[in-house]
Amino acid sequence: MKYRKPLLALAAVTALAAPAAIAHRMWLLPSSTVVSGTDNWVTVDAAVSNDLFYFDHRPLGVIPAITQPDGSEGKAEHHNIGQFRATFDVHLTQQGTYRIAVVNQGVFGRYTLNGETKMIPRGTTKAQLASAIPAGATDVQTSEMLARNEIFVTQGAPTSTVFKPTGQGIELVPVTHPNDLVADEPATFQFLLDGKPASGLYVTTILGNGRYRAAPKQMEQRTDLQGKVTIKWPEAGMYWINVTPNAPQPEGEGPRPQAQGAGARPAQGAPQGMGGVPSGRRVSYTTTLEVLAP
Amino acid sequence: MQFRLTAFTTAALGAGALLPNAAAAQTMDLSIELPRIRVAEYHKPYVAVWLEKEGQAPRTLSVWYDVDKRGGEGTKWLHDLRQWWRASGRTMSFPADGVSGATRAPGVQKQRLVAGKGGMPALTPGQYTLVVEAAREVGGREVVRLPFAWNGSSATATAKGATELGAVSFTLKR
Numbered sequence: 001m002k003y004r005k006p007l008l009a010l011a012a013v014t015a016l017a018a019p020a021a022i023a024h025r026m027w028l029l030p031s032s033t034v035v036s037g038t039d040n041w042v043t044v045d046a047a048v049s050n051d052l053f054y055f056d057h058r059p060l061g062v063i064p065a066i067t068q069p070d071g072s073e074g075k076a077e078h079h080n081i082g083q084f085r086a087t088f089d090v091h092l093t094q095q096g097t098y099r100i101a102v103v104n105q106g107v108f109g110r111y112t113l114n115g116e117t118k119m120i121p122r123g124t125t126k127a128q129l130a131s132a133i134p135a136g137a138t139d140v141q142t143s144e145m146l147a148r149n150e151i152f153v154t155q156g157a158p159t160s161t162v163f164k165p166t167g168q169g170i171e172l173v174p175v176t177h178p179n180d181l182v183a184d185e186p187a188t189f190q191f192l193l194d195g196k197p198a199s200g201l202y203v204t205t206i207l208g209n210g211r212y213r214a215a216p217k218q219m220e221q222r223t224d225l226q227g228k229v230t231i232k233w234p235e236a237g238m239y240w241i242n243v244t245p246n247a248p249q250p251e252g253e254g255p256r257p258q259a260q261g262a263g264a265r266p267a268q269g270a271p272q273g274m275g276g277v278p279s280g281r282r283v284s285y286t287t288t289l290e291v292l293a294p
Numbered sequence: 295m296q297f298r299l300t301a302f303t304t305a306a307l308g309a310g311a312l313l314p315n316a317a318a319a320q321t322m323d324l325s326i327e328l329p330r331i332r333v334a335e336y337h338k339p340y341v342a343v344w345l346e347k348e349g350q351a352p353r354t355l356s357v358w359y360d361v362d363k364r365g366g367e368g369t370k371w372l373h374d375l376r377q378w379w380r381a382s383g384r385t386m387s388f389p390a391d392g393v394s395g396a397t398r399a400p401g402v403q404k405q406r407l408v409a410g411k412g413g414m415p416a417l418t419p420g421q422y423t424l425v426v427e428a429a430r431e432v433g434g435r436e437v438v439r440l441p442f443a444w445n446g447s448s449a450t451a452t453a454k455g456a457t458e459l460g461a462v463s464f465t466l467k468r
Binding site for chain 1: 366367370371372373376377379380383384
């Protein structure tokens, strides 16, 4: 019993730290991204699966955060979690660009106290970390996760209020507006890490509907010195974009190495758990972009 | 006195302010053929007509859609006129005075556009493109472009669509 506990705990840390990043892809798929008129609904499928955008594995059941064009908070309506997918609706009543986001944020870790290894309670936030670790704890190992998954929907003309960065994790700054994409025009986006342009981020772009294609349409790029990447769309369609500080890792090759790519935080070499700062960190950005035919 | 009056009149003509008839002298006679399409479910297409000039915001001249649907519901599908929606439509509000109109039946549809009325601007000489886009419910979408040079007196252009549009032509006169 004494042996099994720490092992279990460690396994749990690994599994919780990046539930989807290792094995499957998390995605949000809107029914429309460009709408006209003054009163519309969009519905969104939210799921975790390998093939895009087929819900055949697990639902992504987190209640999303909706930001309306005027910056106020919107509401996800008719939220439902099924076996393979979650769905919800967003009522569009304002003109401009909406953001629909699932932000997965948390601190995971363990420590040793009186010879016993303990887990930091699930749901602990970064701010609570210092108080979650009792005095006298040793061998503190923590890992912070901030996985941002967001999509955009525009009613009328595109607006930019929802792109105001929070300065946390990886965020997208439009050079090309994400709801103004056409197959014959390359699109440029800038990515920030903790509010600063992040060079060397790995950007994976995958075209959906892969089931009917022998070879996946996938592109691997890295952000330039300004944190920018320009994507040339092979055709119109729904694209899944994933941005990470580390090289995307093929499935089933064990835990990925900690952040060390350009733009990664120096937290790696920092003293572990000192002052309640998470010692390891996993950040990612995911979006689904609709590219229309010219 | 005689000279001064003439000079004043010419300036007013140029500005098109005091003499609306002078500006209205620019008249575009537009002809758009909507092909008769034999399908089980046919709906008259949404059609947008707009004018492009390099360095200037595109100007919508005409949009034919379900303008009379209750609660402005006809606007819900305006974005199906994808190129127009991106070029101009998404910044407009509807119904647009002198621009919005009902959908039209298959056949040759004529429309007269007069500068200063509705969406038709008074053109300064230069290179323009008249663009016509048609999108049909449960059908296809097609765009026809008619580039032309406006020399201040007359211009004409003709083009032909292949699926959702037939012959498209116009004559522009001052």
